[in-house]
Amino acid sequence: MPSTSPPPTARRRRLGTELRRLRERADLSATEAAALLGATQSRISNIEAGRYGVSGERVRTLARHYDSTDEALVDALASMTGERRRGWWEEYREVHSHRMLDLTEVEHHAHALRVAQIINIPGLLQTPDHARALFNQTVPPLKPHEIEHRVSHRIKRQEILHREHPPPYTAIIHEAALRMRFGNRATTRAQLDHLTAMSEAEHVVIAVITFDSGPFHTSGQGIDYFHGPVQQLDTVQIDTDHGGELIDSPAQLERYRLVLDRMEAAALAPGKSRDHIMRLIRDL
Template identity: 45%
Template structure:
């Protein structure tokens, strides 16, 4: 089977973990090629995510790398499974691969935490609110492109309402709640929907009031997706060139500290609901 031309973020992550396992064990790519009975080029392809690795070969590699963590290894083996058809496949070739990588990351996560400072979290947005955000993109999107993005964003929300919903915590700065995306009526309905969503057992919304002053990562949106084991957690940040995914130990530690700060500083879920109600009354 030829190498993939466009591996997904999930496939690239498996390759990155295999490379980390190999380098931390001090093994060369040539040694691993001989160990697994493949050529050197295939090792590079595996580590770049353009070629898959079988569970048996992965276990062989883990054994020679002295990887004792069975939970971590089992999670890696799960990543080797061929992707199953998913609802977001209908957007392939219509939306960027980065947007599809985000929804795949969310779908396979065990818990999601986000920080938003400019607008309400995408997983909790209404259609009108989301449409107003995409309508403001430069260069301007066509009506079809806007509607594709709105439909995709609404689809992402299935992760919170499916049979086994993912746990979600959304930290939202007060400034984001007061931005009038789509006008007062659209914002009012959005804030009502935000309160309604926060009443689900798997969803918590936490507000950071402006009177708390400065805070870490001001101005940057953050998505932290927990994996089946902590080593497979992933951070996703937005950039002008598309989503960026980070997962080194130092990066994960930095953003875990960021989330811990928000957890300490934000209002409680109940106080956050009351705070949002007060903003609704002011609109």
């Protein structure tokens, strides 16, 4: 009989990945680590795969066995344990891919967010009508109720920007995305109005790369960079034809930080970006 257990959360899998990295830096096998902990090799393997939960105390014990002296990282890893309730996004499991649910979970727990888009408005800044028009272009086509599920999920994600203590959010948006027409003129105007309104929030920075800003390095993919409590726990998502892909390898994280730095350097300052968006509104 197949298992009915829910798949491990993105957060639990990431905790397991970091514990594995600590073990490998200590040059210990899973069997050797299990012997130090008084457990079985399969137990260590399941913890590292995110299939088994682990307590904060056991995380600290493992870190000591692995000779980890990075207290900030160990504290952050220990804080990732003990969650028994699954997030609100689980109600969308029947209508969304696991990739989207993983993105939502990582996004929800991010300490700060930095995104870059060339041809789309960032999801956390989309209006419902803009999102609906966007989902109407999906291939293969979605049914009306599927579109509404996706719009509902996208708007629900945006609540992180309206918390009592929201995370800092930086959006680097190319002018091509601002001029891309989804829906009618009223939809486009409302979307641009929403961007200018959000740009006034203290925790939101919107930086526009104009067509005449000059060259900058990018593959054209959308980038979502999620800052963790320590840099080692950062995560990046890149848009692909088959959906978003989460990346957490140190080398790749460093690469995408550099890409975002260069893109932001090519963008207008926030005040000038707001003025540029307002000019686009006037030209509609």
